[in-house]
Amino acid sequence: MSAHAETHAAGATKTYVWVWFWLVAITGIEVFLAYEHIRPDIMLTILVGLSTIKVALIMAYFMHLRWEKLSLVLWLIPAMVFCICMILIFFFPDGFRLERQRQEKPLSQNSIPAGNVHVWRV
């Protein structure tokens, strides 16, 4: 291997180790946040946000997308993101609405109509 190639390989290794370090660090932050008493909808948003950063790092560096042709990235990623947004747009406005409603008016076991008890106890 030429001296140039060796320098290049050492530089690449350093980059990979740095990316790994940040991925582990963000995982640590996520575990820490799990023990803070945060509302589930806000918690979900923060955790998904942090995980999206991690996934972007993995795709860019470990999966080498950063060094691929831009046309490949544009062909693969926006279509997937669009599909994911289409899935989210149907579920989450309603999910958050029900979740908030519950925060305002907590549903205790006693307040569930007798006929629906089987829904909760299987």
Add this chain to the structure above:
Amino acid sequence: MSESHTDAAISSAWSGGVSPFAIGSKKLGMWLFIISDALTFTALLVAYSYSRLTNPNWPTPFPIWPAIALSSMMSVILLSSSLTMVMGVAAAARGDRRATVKWILLTMLGGALFIVLHMYEWLHLIDDGLRPFSNPWNGSPLFGATFFGVTGMHMTHVAIGVLYLGVIATGFGRGKFTPEDVEVSGLYWHFVDLVWMFVFPLIYLMSVKY
């Protein structure tokens, strides 16, 4: 159309016989598989998250030990196995066959360790009485279905990945496979890691027992 236009069309990157994205067919195929599999996991995780938010009695059964400690450890193991895989891909690109096999074997070890810890965690929960359609905590019965469904689907991917890497390491060691084959198997492995980056916070961290 004039003749020069026809020539231009034939010699363009899209007329076949060349690689418009400057990557091989195997790599392109793997990327397409990854995108479709990512959407499968998206559907599972979105269905889970919706159930998590909308059910008033979602169980939060995961104590620090064993669930959170083990799943955090599993995350670090999977991230580290991605690092060893990327080193293997780099070694293959350099033509260093021995180093490639060594790094891939380390990656497989990480995958195997992940499965062992995950099985331990599963058996612990099953022992507690968790089933796909019921749980001992009087919570929403959907908990078991989503837990076993999502983590089981992911564990299957890890197991397949370990076997796939075994085939690639053996073949590359014998000179049957090319560095591209190693890189393609690496893409699959990183994808398995990537999915866990969502499974871990959504399934485990959203249900910690304070």
